[in-house]
Amino acid sequence: MATTFHGPSPWPHITAALKAAGPRYAAIAYLDADAPTLLPLRAGDVLVVNAARAALRAHATSPAALAHYVRAGVRVLSTPNLHANVLVTSRRAIVGSAGASESSTIADEAVLVTDDPDAIAEARRFIDGLDEITEVDQTFLDNANAIWQIGRIVPLPGIGGRVRAEPEFLPTPVTRMFLWHITDYQPSADELQERDTHTARRRSAAGPATRYVLEWFRLDTPGGRRGGRLERGDVLLQVTADDHWLHPPAVVDSDAIPVPHSRKAVAYLLRTRVDLEPIAISDAESRLADLGHTHPRLRTDHRVVSAGLRAALLRLWNL
Known part of the structure; x- marks a missing residue:
């Protein structure tokens, strides 16, 4: 067995070590557009990066590099708290300061x-x-490109401060929340294809467990009696058709997507947390009553106008 030290220009040694057979696993906090040359990952590999909003706005992580790896079949994941650089092959582990960027090739690493x-x-x-994991798919990339365009410097965890990034799930504050009954329907082949185009891929479980997933939500009467069209950042709680279960909060993560071959129907992508479980409606009503909300209208589709009730509903899942 051997352990070798490489510096101040370690990237040729890192790239050479990655030529090992079998899947490679990389946790690289930040990467720029040059990353694919330095970090030649292929289909079946796993890449975890910090592609949180702050990293994108600071141009520390490049959406172009993320897109390259996704197209190559790499499973790309994002976590907002990553600041380490660790690479693992079947034969070696590589740990150090080097990020996958052009600046890293000229710095003393x-x-x-x-x-x-x-x-x-x-x-x-x-x-x-690693936790707080989000799958990087096409919708994620679209959002990442939009954030990248803002392009202003913002604090990053581990750089210029000791602040740990908060999980990016619920908007702060939650100002728009809706309760909606789940509607059973049979999607057409075209709609299934459209759904597969937008929703996160269900691929190998290799690498960290995904905490967030994207789900397809169809709305046949947008702008109807429930309170208007949905918008990005809206919080949606869904109720089963038999009024038995209240599903945990989901966050609208897309603009309206027209449903093929329908007159008015649209769909939205909902970002959900896989670690939250549904709650029985009767239990939810009892717990809300204990919090002072005796008539929460959980069995009726509506927009939750009361800020107090919105907060109480989120407390059902300790959010």
């Missing part, structure tokens, strides 16, 4: 490369244990 089995296993466990 350093890494350790080891073939110690225990170190390789620990590095893999580190990557698999």
